[in-house]
Amino acid sequence: MRSASAALLVVAALVVVPVWGCGPGRGVGRRRGPRKLTPLVFKQHVPNVPENTLTASGLTEGRIGRNDSRFKDLVPNYNQDIVFKDEEGTGADRLMTQRCKEKLNTLAISVMNQWPGVRLLVTEGWDEEGYHTPESLHYEGRAVDITTSDRDRSKYGMLARLAVEAGFDWVYYESRAHIHCSVKSESSQAAKYGGCFSGETTVLTSTGLRRNLSDLRIGEKIQAFDPATKQLVFSEILVFLDFDPSQKREFLSITLSSGRTLTVTPSHLLLLDDRTVKYAEKLQIGDFLLVSDPKDGLSREEIVQVRGVWRTGVFAPLTSVGTLVVNDVVASCYASVDSQWVAHWAFLPVRWVAGFWGNSGLRKPEMGVFWYAKMLYVMADFILPSHLHE
Numbered sequence: 001m002r003s004a005s006a007a008l009l010v011v012a013a014l015v016v017v018p019v020w021g022c023g024p025g026r027g028v029g030r031r032r033g034p035r036k037l038t039p040l041v042f043k044q045h046v047p048n049v050p051e052n053t054l055t056a057s058g059l060t061e062g063r064i065g066r067n068d069s070r071f072k073d074l075v076p077n078y079n080q081d082i083v084f085k086d087e088e089g090t091g092a093d094r095l096m097t098q099r100c101k102e103k104l105n106t107l108a109i110s111v112m113n114q115w116p117g118v119r120l121l122v123t124e125g126w127d128e129e130g131y132h133t134p135e136s137l138h139y140e141g142r143a144v145d146i147t148t149s150d151r152d153r154s155k156y157g158m159l160a161r162l163a164v165e166a167g168f169d170w171v172y173y174e175s176r177a178h179i180h181c182s183v184k185s186e187s188s189q190a191a192k193y194g195g196c197f198s199g200e201t202t203v204l205t206s207t208g209l210r211r212n213l214s215d216l217r218i219g220e221k222i223q224a225f226d227p228a229t230k231q232l233v234f235s236e237i238l239v240f241l242d243f244d245p246s247q248k249r250e251f252l253s254i255t256l257s258s259g260r261t262l263t264v265t266p267s268h269l270l271l272l273d274d275r276t277v278k279y280a281e282k283l284q285i286g287d288f289l290l291v292s293d294p295k296d297g298l299s300r301e302e303i304v305q306v307r308g309v310w311r312t313g314v315f316a317p318l319t320s321v322g323t324l325v326v327n328d329v330v331a332s333c334y335a336s337v338d339s340q341w342v343a344h345w346a347f348l349p350v351r352w353v354a355g356f357w358g359n360s361g362l363r364k365p366e367m368g369v370f371w372y373a374k375m376l377y378v379m380a381d382f383i384l385p386s387h388l389h390e
């Protein structure tokens with residue numbers, strides 16, 4: 001039975017689809033088909049939110065100096081297709097995070113394609129000398145200032161657009177003399193597989209007790225919303241897609257009009273009503289979420305505040321109905337794909353196999369990301385239809 005189950009899992013993943021655990025937005029950097037590229041105008045930034053917003057490059061994590069433990073996270077970029085100005089003569093401009101390096105290398109190719117004979121020029125990279133504003137991402141190797149090697153300013157608007165297309169998380173036509181580009185932190189990237197809820201989040205169990213997510217066991221029944229019957233039910237926890245009490249991550253804290261607060265990772269799906277889901281990061285003040293009222297059952301409640309916060313501990317239980325009620329708010333067990341149905345379908349083999357394990361009693365969750373979720377996440381990069389993103 002074991003090997004048959006394993007084979008089924010693999011086949012299902014190949015045929016069925018895609019999915020993932022949790023984390024900051026997927027779909028960022030993914031493009032739909034060819035389209036005309038519009039240059040950015042002076043002082044424009046993309047996306048149109050402040051740089052430190054979670055949907056852009058995210059919060060600053062503090063300066064990195066040469067003696068910091070985080071200094072080892074910076075990698076040198078020796079790409080021959082990029083010119084590094086290296087004004088300081090220290091090689092600091094070549095140092096950047098892995099994500100920044102990847103985006104920059106992609107951009108270098110677009111620049112050569114766009115303007116044959118011209119190369120990408122980096123005028124500023126990691127800053128160890130304090131030339132930027134206090135919150136600058138240059139201090140963390142997460143930002144670069146760029147121009148073209150011919151210093152033709154008429155190209156900079158288009159250069160900025162190419163940087164957006166290359167996948168930088170925030171691009172700013174900052175001055176007439178350069179474009180500023182930045183990326184999310186590596187730790188927020190590490191979060192992309194899982195970690196939907198923070199540990200202090202509570203759920204109602206079938207015994208009538210309210211418990212923290214961090215204390216739950218596989219096999220326990222917790223309150224959930226059954227999309228098939230549109231009723232509140234108690235649904236069994238099949239597995240934890242992610243379980244890590246010590247991991248620190250960026251979350252969105254969403255406050256509702258009654259004062260209820262929910263802390264989730266940005267690409268987690270929440271229910272607006274009994275059939276509509278939306279990524280947490282796309283929610284706005286004034287949107288309504290489906291909640292479970294102890295007196296009235298299901299109702300909808302308005303969002304009054306959304307803000308980014310740091311929390312330690314990430315927990316992502318998967319129930320057999322694919323949803324759960326956390327802090328009285330109805331949430332999907334899934335993230336990163338904009339369809340509750342597709343997500344639930346992709347996890348069918350897990351639900352199926354869990355059915356065979358049956359009543360093996362309550363089990364302690366294993367640490368880390370559930371391998372099936374991780375695999376689906378990787379697969380999704382290759383086969384997920386683009387209309388399901390964003």
Ligand SMILES: [Zn+2]
Pocket residue numbers: 124138143144145179180181
């Ligand atoms: Zn800059």
